[in-house]
Amino acid sequence: MATLNVLILVCLGYVVLLFGVAFAADRLAATGRSTWLRSPLVYTLSLSIYCTAWTFYGAVGYAARSGLEFVTIYLGPTLVMIGWWWGLRKLVRVGRSQRVTSIADLISSRYGKSNTLAICVTILAVLGVTPYIALQLQSITLSFSIFAEADPSGIYNEGASVFWVAAGLAVFAILFGTRNLDANERHHGVVTAVAIEAVVKLLALLAVGIFVVWGIAGGIGPTMARIDASEIGTWGVDRGRWAAITFLSAAAFVCLPRMFQVMVVENDDERHLRAAAWAFPLYLLLMSLFVVPIAVVGLDLMPEGTNPDLFVLTIPLAQGQEGLAMLSFLGGFSSATSMVIVAAMALSTMVSNHIVMPIWLSSQGGGVSVSGDVRDIVLFSRRVSIAVIMALGYFYYRLSGGGAALASIGLIAFAGIAQILPALVGGLFWRGATRIGALAGLTVGFALWVYTLLLPGMGGSFLSEAVMTHGPLGFGWLRPQALFGIDGIDPMVHSVMWSLSLNTAAFCIGSLASFPSPLERLQGAQFVNVFDHSAGPRGWTGSVAQSEDLMIMSQRILGAREAQEFFHAEAERQGGRGYLPEPTPTFLERLERELSGSVGAATAHAMIGQIVGGSSVSVEDLLAVADESAQLLEYSGQLEEKSSELSRTARKLREANEKLTQISLQKDAFLSQVSHELRTPMTSIRAFSEILRDTEGLQPEEQTRYAAIIHDEALRLTRLLDDLLDLSVLENGQVNLNMGDGSLREVLDRAISAALTGSDRPLRVRRHRGSERIPLHTDLDRLGQVFINLIANAQKYCDAAEPSLTISVHDVGGQVVVDFIDNGSGIPADAQSMIFEKFARVGSDKAGGAGLGLAICREIMQRLGGEVSYLAGQEGGAFRVSLPLAYKQAAQ
């Protein structure tokens, strides 16, 4: 007879073996020589944590009570695996591309990295899984007690054994589940240990099955006959339960945190799914192949009242097969331990990432980069979480006292976890699914599950008999197991139907009625169209100064060496040489994913947000930035316009300044010329008046002559001043034109007579009076002034012996011109450009002019709209007056 001590020794040896395997696998993975660790076989075997002790021992009991119904627990996952193309493939791809760490992280990440949702899912998972852990503890304790009963010499304390089992499992999970904060969140050691346990439990069950069928029943035929003859010999499954549990197990297979952990988080290669698609159903088939024969043989052989849940263990013991019993015990032990370890790991990740870290972060205020080591805090919080979860399971077991109430908790937990399904499936396939919808669905489903299944399942201590039969406050339609008065359904089916359908309805209505935030919409597109693009949402911008803070923070989460390597690689990728890359959006996004592998998407987002700060955290901000940049564009357009206007003004100013300088120069020159012109007559007036005053005995002729000189000079001064006044009036444009009608001939007549009267030098004027009959509409006096000036000039300056002036009027290019041509020597070519300037005089000052005449002429003609110019190439001095075109046209 196997003693309890031997059992404990074997047990400890087995655990040591698992430790060794896990340790070796971690070492192998660290050195990168772990190709076989990443094979589809290990992946498939790790999925087997679906088969817990509840299924290892419980399936036989289940079959003994309800026939083939137990198989539905396996059929659901089989269908999910076979249909991997529909859902799992996408789930795994999303999980890998978003670096998801848990199911709560996935849901939170999909719905705009909402931590509220993550907390809801985490709480749901803890509530659903803790009793499940208690169930595993119970199964291990029960199997111990079987051996204890068979070994009367041993001293067996149930309570103590539960405690030690729980503590041992916690230590194992802590040692291998929280060794490091792997960026990928993969635990090769644990996965390998789980795979070995999967082999052990399969072998154990197959061995017991083969022993039962061939060793006891005597082959397949007799076994079948025995089955048909037994109390479960005919098909008698409740139809509703058959369908509901198949569906439920399929849903739970995807949603259970531990399944998500091994299926998505620990997945190394998507192609493993293809192999697992047939290998895992095969594993499930083998696990359930001998369940009914064992149950039937157990019912036959074992005495009345034996717990059918432990037939796997008790049949070999009763048959004296101690080795087989030991193997069977190890199988059950493996089932329980692998499930507990992975579940505790998955839950602790969720609890620490979504509950502990956010609380810690907010308690730290803005100082991620200045306070303690985040890496240690994350690991510590995970370790504590594992311990707390195991403690919860332990206390749950102690408080519920074990027994049948606990046995039914498996399906209840499935139903609770399945409430995540609508949010999960909706999030993967429907872009319109929103955070509000997911929250509404989860809340409704969770509440209904608690009310219709969890509380009634816990017995009378939570819901009184009155509430069960008459409804709360007498509302009959609110009875927990007959909602809306629909009675007579199996409580399980009833609860699943109502909770999941109302959950889905709330999810859809909430999603349709609400409007998602931009981040949600981006993430939604990322998830739903994960095969089209696998880039993350852009949400970060930063300045170089923040790289150092990011580095400090990353070192605390990823570890100093890993973070430095990561940053260095990033810097090289950006083309730099140092250790601090530019915080480009791409880099920040990659860093966020790297961090989210350790602390979860929402926390990583918040941490980077704290450092990069207000520069740009969310898509809302990005949109605001987009708005701003649109405004900026508009504004810069305005600015550009203004600046071009300014430059135009500046150019004008510059031009004006140049003009002013020029004018100022002109004015200086003018003033000096004017003063010179004024000084000459003033000098002679002064000199002659002094002679008149001081000289005694002047002859009257002399007096007259000197007085005449003074008079002449005074006249010349007056004329000069008149001319200056005239010129300034003309130049300032203040002149008033006295427009009148007349003919060119009259104007010429008057000008010639005015110019030649009182002249001592004869000037012969030749005219062609016929051509002068041109009517004019202009200021006739001013035009006459121009003519007088030109004629007087000819009279003064013509150096011919018999001076003559020819005035000819003709048409040049449709314009009437009047030419004044004398027979003198004309004006030298180098002076021709000067003659219209003020005070310009050609040759000596023999005529006593001030040199303003032609300047005045030019001004007058400009005012009148015509032109006066020197006509080069004639025999003598020649001036041409072009009459304004408008006058001629008016004349016609």
Place this chain on the structure above:
Amino acid sequence: MSAGPDTEPDRAVAPPPVFLERQSYRRRRLSDAARLLPILGAGLFAVPLLWPSEPEEAGAVSMSSAIVYIFCIWALLILASAGFGLAARAHGGSDAQGPERD
């Protein structure tokens, strides 16, 4: 000299073939079948819902035949799934990309 530029655009402009090659066509139908498999499986596993659920009813199905039915369907699904997996692998590397876009 002139042949090069003339033929190049022709090839580029030519419309893609309306029908897939025979092999890719087979591969796509294969993946269609693989996708339909879980629906078939669910339907077959739902067949027991038609059986009388009370053991006392006439024509009650014996447990052994129920076991044979369920496990045969199960094994069939596994074989089909494995077959599709092997066939997909046999179609080679292009498979990794091809059906995903389908």
